[in-house]
Amino acid sequence: MQQIFNFVIRNKTFLLFILLFSIALTLTIQSHSYHRSKFINSANGLTGGLYGAMNSVDQYFNLKTENDILAEENKLLREQLLNFKTTIDSTFIDSSYAKSKYRVTTADVYKNSYAATNNYLTLNKGKKDSIKRDLGVMTSNGIIGIIDNTSNKYSRVLSILNKKSRINAKIKSTNHIGSLKWNGDSPMFVQLEDVSQFAPVKIGDTIETGGESSIFPKGIGIGTIASFETDIGGDTYNIEVKLFNDMTNVGKVYIIENLERNEIYNLENSTNE
Amino acid sequence: MNSVLAVNIVRFVLLLLVQVLICNHINFFGYINPYIYIIFIFLFPIREERLILLLASFLLGMMIDLFSDSGGVHAAAAVSLAYVRPILLKSSFGMLYEHQSIKFSTTEIGSLISYISLGTVVHHLILFSLEIFNISNILLILQKTLFSSIFTIILSVLIIILFSRNKK
Numbered sequence: 355m356q357q358i359f360n361f362v363i364r365n366k367t368f369l370l371f372i373l374l375f376s377i378a379l380t381l382t383i384q385s386h387s388y389h390r391s392k393f394i395n396s397a398n399g400l401t402g403g404l405y406g407a408m409n410s411v412d413q414y415f416n417l418k419t420e421n422d423i424l425a426e427e428n429k430l431l432r433e434q435l436l437n438f439k440t441t442i443d444s445t446f447i448d449s450s451y452a453k454s455k456y457r458v459t460t461a462d463v464y465k466n467s468y469a470a471t472n473n474y475l476t477l478n479k480g481k482k483d484s485i486k487r488d489l490g491v492m493t494s495n496g497i498i499g500i501i502d503n504t505s506n507k508y509s510r511v512l513s514i515l516n517k518k519s520r521i522n523a524k525i526k527s528t529n530h531i532g533s534l535k536w537n538g539d540s541p542m543f544v545q546l547e548d549v550s551q552f553a554p555v556k557i558g559d560t561i562e563t564g565g566e567s568s569i570f571p572k573g574i575g576i577g578t579i580a581s582f583e584t585d586i587g588g589d590t591y592n593i594e595v596k597l598f599n600d601m602t603n604v605g606k607v608y609i610i611e612n613l614e615r616n617e618i619y620n621l622e623n624s625t626n627e
Numbered sequence: 628m629n630s631v632l633a634v635n636i637v638r639f640v641l642l643l644l645v646q647v648l649i650c651n652h653i654n655f656f657g658y659i660n661p662y663i664y665i666i667f668i669f670l671f672p673i674r675e676e677r678l679i680l681l682l683a684s685f686l687l688g689m690m691i692d693l694f695s696d697s698g699g700v701h702a703a704a705a706v707s708l709a710y711v712r713p714i715l716l717k718s719s720f721g722m723l724y725e726h727q728s729i730k731f732s733t734t735e736i737g738s739l740i741s742y743i744s745l746g747t748v749v750h751h752l753i754l755f756s757l758e759i760f761n762i763s764n765i766l767l768i769l770q771k772t773l774f775s776s777i778f779t780i781i782l783s784v785l786i787i788i789l790f791s792r793n794k795k
Contacts, residue, residue: 367677371710374685378703382757385698401694408648467651467695469658471759474696510696538759538767541657602654 385472386518397476402508405464405476413462413605420605427494456571459483459609461491464508468515468541468601475511479609480504490570490610496598497521497563497574498607515541515601522567523576526560528553532593534561534576541601543580546593553591555582561595568618570610631672639687642667647694658771661778662701664691665750666786668709669743673716673729677709684709697758704754708746715745732791739787744780751776 362369413420465476479485481504491498491511499519502512512519514536521534523546530553532546546561559579565572577595585592612618646664653660667687671680688702695701716724719742723729731739751772759768 367681367710370678370681371706374681374706375703375710378685378688378699378706379757381692381699382703382760383698385696386760398693404644404648404694465694469654469660470695470697472697476696538764 397480397503397505397508397510399505399507402464402476402478402505406478409462409464409478416605419603423494423606430494455612455614457611457613459485459611461485461509461607461609463604463607466602466604468513471538472517473513473515474502475499475513475604475607477501477509477511477607477609478507480507480509482506484611485509485609486611488569490612491607492570492574492610493599493604493607495600496576497570498599498601498604500569501609511607513601514544514597521570522564523561524564525549525553525555525579526562526573531564531566532591534595542597544577544595544597546595547585547590549591549593551584551589551591555579555591555593557581561593568612568615571612631675635667635671635683638667638670639683643687643690646691651695655778656774659774659778661775661782662751662754663779663782663786665705665708665747665779666783668705668712669746669783670731670787670791671709671712673724677713680709680712681706700754700757703757704750707753708750711749712746715742715749719745731787736788740780740784743783743787744776747776747779747783748772751779 459479461477461479463475464478465474467473467475475491475498477485477491485501485504487501487504489501491501497514499511499513499516500521501509503510514521514534517536517538519534519536522531523534524531530550532549534544534546536544549555557579561576561579563570563572563574563576575598577597577599580594580596582591582593584590642664646662650661650663664687668680668684671683684705685702688705689699691697691701691705692699713724716729719738720729720734723734723738752768755768755771755775759771
């Protein structure tokens with residue numbers, strides 16, 4: 355017994371080092387597996403508050419570009435509204451049936467990273483604003499990512515620039531779907547994999563969300579095809595997608611909640627049994 | 628004794644704030660960031676208990692991780708740096724360390740630079756290995772280590788010279 359105590363006292367520095375290092379290593383390994391990075395993340399009061407204070411100063415420098423983006427989007431929405439009115443003019447719609455399918459919340463980006471291999475954003479909306487896990491996040495240009503953790507006032511977004519991110523996407527002109535991943539290289543490009551060889555892939559075509567996952571609505575823009583190659587297996591294309599969004603400069607985002615998601619989820623699970 | 632404690636607490640908080648609010652968002656050439664918070668570990672008083680340094684480094688790394696959503700990579704790298712610090716001190720300062728009489732404000736600039744360079748490379752190598760966590764991306768790890776190290780070393784040396792060498 356005496357010897358054990360002596361050993362511990364003699365090697366106390368080394369033992370403490372091993373202990374702390376293994377704690378850190380455990381947290382690291384946990385953070386590399388999806389949905390388990392619960393303890394150490396930036397969606398909490400301390401980090402959110404500090405980033406919020408910083409953001410309240412920082413946002414003044416981007417007011418002009420933010421305004422331009424908003425004006426551009428207003429123009430687009432106005433166009434759609436006018437076109438919509440003229441097409442449905444003759445038909446009668448009972449407003450009690452026109453239940454909205456998506457709820458949209460705006461949020462400020464408090465923290466954005468794009469240089470690491472697993473990137474996250476922190477937003478200033480949380481459980482109090484009924485933000486839940488697995489809601490989609492987008493800007494007027496295209497998708498940003500999926501909410502992966504929430505606290506009372508803040509939430510964390512798993513960016514599309516994250517190796518853990520998998521998003522269902524399709525080529526706009528056809529219905530060929532694939533899954534959108536990121537290889538960790540450039541924040542301008544993501545990769546669309548598992549697209550069937552039957553798909554007519556052309557450089558410059560638009561890639562948009564597929565609507566299969568019930569997180570994002572169908573048809574939100576992601577990017578354009580920059581280049582493509584045949585997979586080593588030979589059955590599928592791997593497509594390099596140039597993003598519409600400048601992921602290095604994101605100020606305001608929209609959080610999309612599909613109000614029918616539970617119903618879809620239940621239906622899919624009941625058929626699987 | 629109390630002033631040493633106060634100086635280190637202030638240094639801890641200041642470096643943490645500068646790191647998470649400024650240095651994490653520089654993204655020079657897209658991905659190069661300096662990690663200047665390790666100055667805290669470099670300048671920690673030599674005569675203090677090593678256990679305290681280990682614990683303080685772990686706490687600092689953990690705080691950085693908390694802010695940058697990186698799991699535990701900064702904590703692991705900071706603790707490792709704190710653990711190997713005596714070896715670095717011995718190899719860079721030699722006899723001065725044996726006599727426990729190093730004062731960072733008066734040492735030769737050459738020894739100081741070699742001490743900081745060695746420490747930074749060790750820290751960054753562990754940091755990026757854990758962050759990328761994939762042995763097939765070894766080139767990316769080395770590339771990031773090299774460029775970020777250069778950035779960190781230059782900034783750290785400048786900061787140390789600016790803030791601690793002038794008090795004569």
